Amino acid sequence: MKWLSDDKLDHLLDIVGTRYVCVEELGRGGMGTVYLAEDRELDRLVAIKVLNTLDVTDDLRQRMMREAQVIARLEHPGIVPVHDAGTLPDGRIFYAMKYVRGSRLDEYAAQGAPLRDRLRKFQAVCDAVAFAHAHGVIHRDLKPQNIMIGPYSEVLVMDWGVAKIRDDPHQTAVFNTSDGTVIGTRNYMSPEQARGEVDIDERADVYSLGAVLKDLLTDQKVSKPVKAIYLKAMAQTPADRYASASELSTDIGRLLDAEPVSAYRENALEKAGRWVGKNRFLVLLVLAYLLMRIFLIFTSRR
Amino acid sequence: MKFRDPDTDIGGPLHKFPVTNHSAIVAARSDDEIVRRRAFDTILNSYWKPVYKYVRLKWQAGNEDAKDLTQGFFANAFEKNHFASYDAAKASFQTFLRTCLDGFVANERKAGQRLKRGGDMDHYQLDFAGAEDELAAHASSTLSPEEFFHREWVRSMFTIAVEAFRGRCVESGRLVHFQLFERYDLNDDDVSYVTLAKEFGLDVTTVNNYLAAARRDFRRIVLEKFGDAQ
Numbered sequence: 361m362k363w364l365s366d367d368k369l370d371h372l373l374d375i376v377g378t379r380y381v382c383v384e385e386l387g388r389g390g391m392g393t394v395y396l397a398e399d400r401e402l403d404r405l406v407a408i409k410v411l412n413t414l415d416v417t418d419d420l421r422q423r424m425m426r427e428a429q430v431i432a433r434l435e436h437p438g439i440v441p442v443h444d445a446g447t448l449p450d451g452r453i454f455y456a457m458k459y460v461r462g463s464r465l466d467e468y469a470a471q472g473a474p475l476r477d478r479l480r481k482f483q484a485v486c487d488a489v490a491f492a493h494a495h496g497v498i499h500r501d502l503k504p505q506n507i508m509i510g511p512y513s514e515v516l517v518m519d520w521g522v523a524k525i526r527d528d529p530h531q532t533a534v535f536n537t538s539d540g541t542v543i544g545t546r547n548y549m550s551p552e553q554a555r556g557e558v559d560i561d562e563r564a565d566v567y568s569l570g571a572v573l574k575d576l577l578t579d580q581k582v583s584k585p586v587k588a589i590y591l592k593a594m595a596q597t598p599a600d601r602y603a604s605a606s607e608l609s610t611d612i613g614r615l616l617d618a619e620p621v622s623a624y625r626e627n628a629l630e631k632a633g634r635w636v637g638k639n640r641f642l643v644l645l646v647l648a649y650l651l652m653r654i655f656l657i658f659t660s661r662r
Numbered sequence: 663m664k665f666r667d668p669d670t671d672i673g674g675p676l677h678k679f680p681v682t683n684h685s686a687i688v689a690a691r692s693d694d695e696i697v698r699r700r701a702f703d704t705i706l707n708s709y710w711k712p713v714y715k716y717v718r719l720k721w722q723a724g725n726e727d728a729k730d731l732t733q734g735f736f737a738n739a740f741e742k743n744h745f746a747s748y749d750a751a752k753a754s755f756q757t758f759l760r761t762c763l764d765g766f767v768a769n770e771r772k773a774g775q776r777l778k779r780g781g782d783m784d785h786y787q788l789d790f791a792g793a794e795d796e797l798a799a800h801a802s803s804t805l806s807p808e809e810f811f812h813r814e815w816v817r818s819m820f821t822i823a824v825e826a827f828r829g830r831c832v833e834s835g836r837l838v839h840f841q842l843f844e845r846y847d848l849n850d851d852d853v854s855y856v857t858l859a860k861e862f863g864l865d866v867t868t869v870n871n872y873l874a875a876a877r878r879d880f881r882r883i884v885l886e887k888f889g890d891a892q
Contacts, residue, residue, distance in 0.1 A: 363796050363821070365799070372884075376884045
């Protein structure tokens with residue numbers, strides 16, 4: 361009988377230990393490592409997040425499981441679905457989620473996507489976040505690196521590892537970060553989050569969304585309404601921001617439909633310009649009609 | 663690309679599995695000597711290498727001494743039907759067997775003489791030279807003797823499962839499945855699906871499908887072997 365080396369034995373244990381076979385590492389974070397894995401039962405690729413350490417505290421285990429549960433209950437096309445969760449043979453917690461092929465939002469923007477497409481993608485992000493808010497979940501770490509654009513242009517909000525669940529009796533202290541630990545990413549973090557305030561609400565995510573929008577349009581010449589939208593979202597005081605991601609999404613929708621946005625008061629000239637832009641076809645028709653009339657008047661006089 | 667990192671490998675570096683084949687332990691209590699012998703052979707097959715290596719490591723026995731102790735331990739266990747006294751409520755079979763082994767070696771050492779076995783004692787045909795080579799490959803292992811024993815038992819079980827899988831593939835005319843599995847999952851050299859496709863004259867999708875099926879079957883066999891474990 362052929363002797364199995366340690367490497368091969370571990371590999372075979374992978375095959376037997378779970379329904380997943382590791383293919384490669386996709387990324388590593390503070391709490392867990394995400395692997396690309398093959399789901400043998402369903403013959404498909406999945407992404408598996410595995411807790412980094414074997415020596416885990418209950419808090420860490422609970423936090424990881426809570427993350428899986430948070431995502432699992434957010435059934436929305438804009439939120440990456442969780443397929444499975446469990447414990448590896450050695451006791452480490454893992455959960456399997458959809459493997460999203462595609463690019464991160466920052467990479468997508470760097471590829472030179474048109475402004476309208478970017479705004480549409482951003483609106484989809486707002487909608488996913490608004491859905492989470494409606495289910496009492498605040499993401500707390502929204503940034504372009506946590507947003508994926510799939511091969512069919514689908515938008516997926518990822519990494520709910522530091523999400524806060526409102527009114528959750530099972531929430532642990534670590535998950536709540538009730539010690540005031542600052543979580544999130546500095547450039548996209550609301551001022552209240554950066555101050556380590558514990559009692560933050562949905563408007564912290566609205567701030568991050570504003571920062572994401574601003575980032576998304578860095579290389580674009582943006583109109584005053586667009587700028588007003590992200591500035592309102594990023595207002596220092598939560599009360600001055602959009603009250604919800606849903607309101608922000610609505611304003612983006614208005615912008616895309618060439619309608620007035622709540623964040624910006626237009627003057628008469630801008631109003632007229634927007635009206636012309638929105639009714640370009642009608643304006644052209646009228647212009648063509650007028651030109652024809654002028655032409656007819658001119659020719660009949662001759 | 664294959665992922666290799668023993669600290670983060672799925673399943674971890676010290677994967678825990680059910681402890682042993684329950685039916686063999688039950689059968690070891692049988693009054694029928696043939697049934698008992700067959701059960702004993704199953705246990706011997708799974709455990710002799712871990713026992714030998716454990717004796718070499720924990721008891722610092724020389725290879726000749728370890729050979730005699732291993733032979734003696736199993737011969738004594740069969741002769742006195744030790745495995746029949748195993749009580750699942752008290753400990754795992756693996757712990758029970760290791761405790762028996764420690765007791766046996768300690769007694770032999772206390773007697774102060776190297777075992778001289780022969781005559782009416784059983785002598786099993788065991789590949790000690792192969793076990794010794796394997797042991798040399800573990801020279802840098804940092805596992806405790808108990809962890810090492812467990813690890814070696816898992817290795818032994820998987821080796822048996824691989825052979826069973828090979829047998830089933832041959833019987834069912836699916837040798838290519840096994841050969842692909844052997845090349846990709848068992849051999850130490852890293853090969854890609856593309857290389858295998860060229861080597862076996864298949865397309866990459868077929869290699870992928872065959873390997874997926876082979877892994878499923880192998881997993882089933884391993885789970886069968888451990889399936890009635892306690």
